[in-house]
Amino acid sequence: MSARLLAALTRQNITAPNRVQSESIPALLDGRDVVMQSPTGSGKTLAYLIPLLEHIKPGNPGPRALIVAPTRELAIQVDAVFKSLDSQLRAALLYGGVGYHTQTTALKRGADVVIGTPGRILDMVERRLVSLSRVEYLVLDEADEMLDAGFAHDVERIIGLTYSTQTVLASATIPDWVKTMIAKHLNDPVTIRLVAEGPSLLEHGLVRTDSGLKLRLLSDILRQHRGTIVFGRTKHGVKKLNRDLQRLGHRSVELQGNMAQNAREIVMQTFRSERADVLVATNVAARGLDISHVGLIVNYDLPDPAEAMTHRIGRTARNGSAGRAVTFLTHEDHEKWAKLRRQGAPALRTIDAAELSRQGGWLYIEDSTLTAPPAAAGMRSTGRRRRGVRGRGPRPVYRQAV
Numbered sequence: 001m002s003a004r005l006l007a008a009l010t011r012q013n014i015t016a017p018n019r020v021q022s023e024s025i026p027a028l029l030d031g032r033d034v035v036m037q038s039p040t041g042s043g044k045t046l047a048y049l050i051p052l053l054e055h056i057k058p059g060n061p062g063p064r065a066l067i068v069a070p071t072r073e074l075a076i077q078v079d080a081v082f083k084s085l086d087s088q089l090r091a092a093l094l095y096g097g098v099g100y101h102t103q104t105t106a107l108k109r110g111a112d113v114v115i116g117t118p119g120r121i122l123d124m125v126e127r128r129l130v131s132l133s134r135v136e137y138l139v140l141d142e143a144d145e146m147l148d149a150g151f152a153h154d155v156e157r158i159i160g161l162t163y164s165t166q167t168v169l170a171s172a173t174i175p176d177w178v179k180t181m182i183a184k185h186l187n188d189p190v191t192i193r194l195v196a197e198g199p200s201l202l203e204h205g206l207v208r209t210d211s212g213l214k215l216r217l218l219s220d221i222l223r224q225h226r227g228t229i230v231f232g233r234t235k236h237g238v239k240k241l242n243r244d245l246q247r248l249g250h251r252s253v254e255l256q257g258n259m260a261q262n263a264r265e266i267v268m269q270t271f272r273s274e275r276a277d278v279l280v281a282t283n284v285a286a287r288g289l290d291i292s293h294v295g296l297i298v299n300y301d302l303p304d305p306a307e308a309m310t311h312r313i314g315r316t317a318r319n320g321s322a323g324r325a326v327t328f329l330t331h332e333d334h335e336k337w338a339k340l341r342r343q344g345a346p347a348l349r350t351i352d353a354a355e356l357s358r359q360g361g362w363l364y365i366e367d368s369t370l371t372a373p374p375a376a377a378g379m380r381s382t383g384r385r386r387r388g389v390r391g392r393g394p395r396p397v398y399r400q401a402v
Contacts, residue, residue: 001050001054002053004087005050005053005054005085005086008084008086008087009085014046018042019038019042020042020044020047021043021047021050023192023194024036024047024048024190024192025050027190028051029051029055031166032166032190033166033186033187033188033190034048034168034191034192035143035174035182035186035189035190035191035192036168036169036170036192037170037173037192037193037194038192038193038194039172039314040172040310040315041290041314042194044141044170045081045141046081048067048170049078049082049085051137052065052139053087055136056136056137058089060112060134062110062111062113063111063112063114063130063132063134063135064112064113064136064137065113065135065137066114066115066132066137066139066158066162066165067113067116067141068116068117068118068121068139068140068158069116069142069146070141070145070146070151070287071117071284072096072097072117072264073255073268073284074142074287074289075093075115075116075117076095076265076268077289077290078115078141079093079115082113089113090106090109090110091106091111091113091114092106092107092111092113092115092130093115093116094120094121095116095117095261096117096119096261097260097264098262103120103124104124107129119154122158132161132162133161133163135163135165136164136165137165138166139167139168139170140155140168140169141170142171142287143169143170143178144171144173144307145171147178152181167187169182169186169189172310172311172314173307173310173311174193175307201321201323202313202316202322202324204324204325204326204327204348205325205327205348205349205350205351206327206329206348206349206351207326207327207329207351208329208350209328209329209330210330211330211331214330215241215248218230218298218300218328219245219248219250221298221326222277222278225295225324226274226293226295227274227277227293227294227295228278228294228297228298229278229279229280229281229296229297229312230252230278230279230280230298231282231283231285231297231298231300231301231303231312232282233282233302234282234301235257235282237301238255238256238280239258241280241300242254242280245278245280250277251275251276251277251278252277252278252280253270253279253280254267254279255267255279255281255284255285256281256282256284257282271291283303283308285315286308286314287311289315294315294316294323295316295323295324296316296323296324296326297315297316297323297324297326298325298326299313299325299326299327300328301328302328302329302333302336302340303340304340305340305343306340306343306344306345307343309327309340309345309346312325313325326351327348
């Protein structure tokens with residue numbers, strides 16, 4: 001690699017490639033198409049950016065590289081990683097929900113690299129502000145979502161506007177149906193499929209409860225954890241849940257698709273800077289976001305499909321750090337949970353919600369029928385007490401009565 005790029009990596013204490021990078025970068029430097037499937041937080045962004053920076057040289061008409069992401073937040077994050085590598089290439093970041101002036105100016109100055117979401121990229125093409133005919137290096141980040149029904153039409157149009165590109169598909173999950181798209185759009189690709197090695201750093205358990213008690217149980221859990229993402233199913237549900245958590249005294253913020261882009265950016269900055277302890281979100285936050293202090297994921301509502309769970313819980317236990325995830329299951333959820341299991345969702349053991357903060361791990365209970373927060377579920381105190389949170393006084397530690 002160039003001395004400039006090596007220096008930028010060294011400043012970030014990146015001195016050697018990890019496994020996904022060491023297996024994909026040589027193939028990409030050789031000009032091969034690559035399908036890159038590896039766990040969330042495993043370093044895929046650097047794996048495709050480093051060859052991009054080595055291939056594309058400044059000063060030629062562009063853009064020469066195009067990175068397409070499914071969400072605004074992921075596009076912004078990729079742009080931040082790109083800037084951290086201190087290249088001499090000029091980038092234009094394109095996403096909807098905001099005005100055109102800044103993005104138009106970046107394109108008119110001349111962009112070597114375009115990073116953006118499908119809708120705004122095509123919008124700029126239709127406005128004749130950018131042409132994709134010179135693109136040599138195309139990345140579809142979170143490729144399974146990019147090629148799914150919601151984005152497939154726009155992504156196919158984008159691919160059709162490029163010629164003879166080297167193409168990279170990157171995701172934590174590559175379902176079988178994506179293979180048809182791979183055969184259609186990629187040329188003899190190198191497939192890199194990595195699974196997590198060694199003991200898992202993610203503890204993931206199932207908490208059984210009643211729908212009327214979920215909020216109280218969630219509140220109890222959140223009082224013992226900071227840096228938590230809580231996933232809901234719908235935009236309206238996320239908005240209501242965030243309002244309820246704030247009413248209960250939690251420093252929570254919401255992220256969902258009906259919000260204006262500037263509001264979404266403020267939310268992400270507030271959570272990243274730890275001025276909020278809880279991010280309540282739809283699946284818009286499930287893809288690619290890297291927030292280092294997230295230690296707990298709560299699936300307040302079950303995801304759909306099973307791959308969404310992989311991406312949700314992938315927001316923690318990243319880059320060698322430990323993390324925890326909790327999936328709530330009510331009586332009404334059993335049919336949906338059975339369907340998710342058939343789709344490949346992991347088998348989870350039931351955990352005692354009262355032990356979510358017990359040092360040294362969680363107490364696992366097979367076939368637990370816990371249906372209420374500890375104080376209301378026939379629990380008895382162990383006699384131990386733990387330091388309270390934010391001045392609320394000590395809290396008893398409970399175990400399920402035997």
